[in-house]
Amino acid sequence: MPELPEVQTIVNELNSHVLPRTVIGLRECRPGTVVRRTDAPEPWRITRASRRGKFIVLHGEHNIRLVAHLRMTGKFVFQSAEEAEALYPSLTNTSHTHVRAQFTFTDGSALLFIDPRTFGVIEVMTARQARERLAGLGVEPLSKRFDTDYLQGIFLKRGTPVKALLLRQELIAGIGNIYASEILHRAGIAPQTPAAALLADDLARLVSATRRVLRLAIRHGGTSISDYRRVDDKTGEFQGMLRVYGKPQCRCGAVIQREMLAGRSTWWCPQCQPLSDAKYLKGGHR
């Protein structure tokens, strides 16, 4: 589920509503959810949260970092001291099911890690280990390094459909299945287009569409398709601005097509994102 805009929204809300706080307990409610690569002597203070790709990093004293990945269905839900106390001592028996881990803070408040499909993980590690963990990620699509030159480099001689490459975290960090479709639609590029067949003009539109879509989505608190919720349990608002993902019809009137590409459902408008054979024949950039 959570892609860059959702993860950024969560990080922003952790920073504005939850952190800094001091942890007196990190309880693993389901084995395998919390991976301890270093000791975190409690209590310890979490000062702030940051994002790298789709990872959430919680920065703490004693050089401790918590690196969390929400995968498909993970979410953080904050409980004030009053809310947490009302449910004590049946901590797992909260109004939420699927609580996989729980942070308890010195002021009695709590942060729940909820994840029905249990793919999500929270890793406790040192700052150095965290750097290594995240070292393999590609450029941040909202950074200056993400430009047409960069795309040209990673698309060079690749016949892979451009959408499959947008999803590769070691190339570009943070784009997932929904935004890949939305970005390509706004760039006017068919998802099946072989990456190397994109022209300089296409790359420029792809860069600007990526920035535009991700920024807009962040501004609207992300996309809530089914179970994504913000830390305060509110929904995001970007789902109202989706143009192809899950849509029957494009605003241009054409019927939206759906196809499995690289194992993921892919949505596009055949009219706004034409498959141009002429481009392939020319091949390469420029």
Next chain:
DNA sequence: ACCGCGTCCTGTTAGC
């Protein structure tokens, strides 16, 4: 190097 597939899980929905 690349592709598709199965895998980790649970929940929801579409179809019979």
Next chain:
DNA sequence: TGCTAACAGGACGCGG
């Protein structure tokens, strides 16, 4: 209505 199968926002590892 009730059962079953397909599918779901992610990522990794395998074999071809």
